[in-house]
Amino acid sequence: MSLTPEDVSRIALLSRIELSAAERETTREQLNGILGFIEQLQAIDTAGIEPMAHAVDVVQRLRPDVVTETDRRADFQAVAPETEAGLYLVPKVIE
Amino acid sequence: MINASLSELSAALAAKTISAVELATLFLDRIDRLNPGLNAFIALDREQTLAQARAADASGKVGAGDTPLAGIPLAHKDIFCTKGWRTSCGSRMLENFVSPYDAHVVEKLAAAGMVTLGKLNMDEFAMGSSNETSYFGPVKNPWDTSRVPGGSSGGSAAAIAARLAPAATGTDTGGSIRQPAALCGLTGLKPTYGAVSRYGMIAFASSLDQAGPMAKSAEDCALLLNAMAGFDERDSTSLERPAEDYARDLEKPLQGLRIGLPGEFFGEGMDADVRAAVDAALDQYRKLGATTVEVSLPNSGLSVPAYYVIAPAEASSNLSRFDGVRYGYRAPEYGDLNDMYSKSRAQGFGAEVKRRILIGTYVLSHGYYDAYYLKAQKIRRLIAADFQKAFESCDVIMGPTSPSVAFAFGAKSADPVQMYLSDIYTISTNLAGLPGMSLPCGFGNGGMPVGLQIIGNWFGEAKMLNVAHQYQQVTDWHTRMPQLAGAAQ
Numbered sequence: 001m002s003l004t005p006e007d008v009s010r011i012a013l014l015s016r017i018e019l020s021a022a023e024r025e026t027t028r029e030q031l032n033g034i035l036g037f038i039e040q041l042q043a044i045d046t047a048g049i050e051p052m053a054h055a056v057d058v059v060q061r062l063r064p065d066v067v068t069e070t071d072r073r074a075d076f077q078a079v080a081p082e083t084e085a086g087l088y089l090v091p092k093v094i095e
Numbered sequence: 096m097i098n099a100s101l102s103e104l105s106a107a108l109a110a111k112t113i114s115a116v117e118l119a120t121l122f123l124d125r126i127d128r129l130n131p132g133l134n135a136f137i138a139l140d141r142e143q144t145l146a147q148a149r150a151a152d153a154s155g156k157v158g159a160g161d162t163p164l165a166g167i168p169l170a171h172k173d174i175f176c177t178k179g180w181r182t183s184c185g186s187r188m189l190e191n192f193v194s195p196y197d198a199h200v201v202e203k204l205a206a207a208g209m210v211t212l213g214k215l216n217m218d219e220f221a222m223g224s225s226n227e228t229s230y231f232g233p234v235k236n237p238w239d240t241s242r243v244p245g246g247s248s249g250g251s252a253a254a255i256a257a258r259l260a261p262a263a264t265g266t267d268t269g270g271s272i273r274q275p276a277a278l279c280g281l282t283g284l285k286p287t288y289g290a291v292s293r294y295g296m297i298a299f300a301s302s303l304d305q306a307g308p309m310a311k312s313a314e315d316c317a318l319l320l321n322a323m324a325g326f327d328e329r330d331s332t333s334l335e336r337p338a339e340d341y342a343r344d345l346e347k348p349l350q351g352l353r354i355g356l357p358g359e360f361f362g363e364g365m366d367a368d369v370r371a372a373v374d375a376a377l378d379q380y381r382k383l384g385a386t387t388v389e390v391s392l393p394n395s396g397l398s399v400p401a402y403y404v405i406a407p408a409e410a411s412s413n414l415s416r417f418d419g420v421r422y423g424y425r426a427p428e429y430g431d432l433n434d435m436y437s438k439s440r441a442q443g444f445g446a447e448v449k450r451r452i453l454i455g456t457y458v459l460s461h462g463y464y465d466a467y468y469l470k471a472q473k474i475r476r477l478i479a480a481d482f483q484k485a486f487e488s489c490d491v492i493m494g495p496t497s498p499s500v501a502f503a504f505g506a507k508s509a510d511p512v513q514m515y516l517s518d519i520y521t522i523s524t525n526l527a528g529l530p531g532m533s534l535p536c537g538f539g540n541g542g543m544p545v546g547l548q549i550i551g552n553w554f555g556e557a558k559m560l561n562v563a564h565q566y567q568q569v570t571d572w573h574t575r576m577p578q579l580a581g582a583a584q
Binding site (some may be wrong): 003007008011012013014015016017018019027030031033034035037038039040041042044046049050051052053054055056058060061063072075076078079080081082088090091092093 | 191192193195287288289302303328331332334394397399400401403404411415418419420421422423424425429430431432433434435436437438440441444449450452453454456457460466467469470471472473474475476477479510511512515525526527528553
């Protein structure tokens with residue numbers, strides 16, 4: 001199957017990546033090339049095969065519910081684009 | 096000194112022939128002189144490096160039995176968060192990110208007394224096989240600066256090949272340690288998934304990513320892996336296993352070793368010069384007492400397409416954290432919140448990273464998840480099962496690391512799929528979670544290095560290192576170094 005320009009716009013929106021009109025066409029061609037390449041998987045019979053999500057079978061470890069982290073808010077916010085009074089600033093969401 | 100092994104450097108430091116500060120200075124001066132022509136290092140900080148070296152000299156760790164690497168310098172791939180150092184992951188997105196913490200690997204190697212020389216260039220977010228996707232420009236192959244060093248750990252490979260660092264860290268999601276090691280004439284090892292903690296290693300595809308050592312020899316890799324591996328509760332897939340000495344079997348003879356040769360790795364697609372070098376290496380192994388047996392990995396041809404579903408899917412999820420809010424690039428102008436996300440990500444990510452996020456988003460989206468993502472995961476199981484069947488009749492598997500020697504800049508950048516196929520022999524190992532390594536086994540077209548790949552079963556690192564070390568005792572490919580313009584010592 002082949003992606004239409006509308007498909008590409010929808011994927012770009014879901015990905016939160018802005019594409020210009022020119023980029024959209026190149027991207028469409030390249031994505032179709034990659035999808036054409038991975039299409040060969042469809043020919044393989046995988047009836048009864050369990051999907052393998054991980055390389056090793058491990059179960060999620062649990063730890064005691066105790067505080068292990070110290071407060072490093074200032075360190076972590078020092079690398080943020082915009083903060084004020086310990087808060088991350090973003091454009092207004094609710095009018 | 097620049098050609099010395101890690102054991103030799105350790106002995107020289109212990110004997111006080113040289114101090115950690117002198118050793119770091121020697122490499123820093125060499126970097127100043129040669130890095131401009133290679134672009135391997137993208138962050139240097141002489142003060143921090145020398146402060147760490149002074150601390151090593153004063154620590155009492157140098158010459159102590161349990162810290163054989165103390166005082167020896169190394170460099171980190173810029174995917175590892177390194178406290179106080181710019182950690183960019185090769186991306187404009189993190190161009191100004193100074194990490195507030197250390198990755199587990201960085202912490203472990205620092206605790207071993209090793210000295211950080213700087214941060215190494217890489218394909219953006221480790222997505223690439225040629226280092227051409229780095230925001231900071233491509234790394235050049237020291238053997239021929241018109242060719243790529245491989246990727247994504249291309250800066251690591253070029254730095255060691257040019258003797259700008261005795262060793263480096265790398266990461267391997269689909270071949271990113273082994274392929275650049277092959278293309279630059281080095282020894283590199285991707286451990287069993289879960290052996291080395293992923294904490295602080297910027298995530299690409301979490302079920303495949305694994306850190307490992309890159310150096311000049313198998314012995315050096317064993318010493319580095321001893322310091323890098325180990326359980327870390329901060330990585331939910333870190334394996335709880337007793338510590339092991341990866342150097343313990345280096346000296347074992349190879350008499351009786353069974354080497355599996357998958358027909359699928361020796362078919363069409365491999366260049367004749369690569370085949371000749373690999374065949375000669377196999378003859379050498381037979382002389383060392385090994386036998387070769389034919390094995391089959393019938394589904395390995397599906398590994399590249401399966402990988403290009405699974406890895407982008409995981410990447411699209413992992414890279415959603417780069418939103419211009421908590422860290423990283425934010426577009427200078429935007430409207431509402433969604434516009435800020437979309438513009439920041441459009442400007443902060445390069446073309447290959449965007450392509451993979453888009454593919455990953457698509458294969459995970461409603462209506463396509465079963466057809467692409469679950470299908471690829473089922474095929475992943477078939478690929479992993481092939482290896483277990485093969486290991487019933489052999490101890491290690493061998494083949495080429497890369498189908499060709501290092502290619503010219505631009506040769507594969509126009510067609511993403513052609514670039515993806517340069518990892519055709521390495522990707523199946525990541526899908527199966529197995530350890531793999533590459534070691535130099537000769538030279539091909541244009542005098543470029545050829546890599547021999549060794550694949551072991553789970554936790555087979557010590558065996559693989561033994562197999563590689565014994566070969567390096569009777570060959571000298573791993574000691575060869577490129578002639579660099581302006582490199583007179």
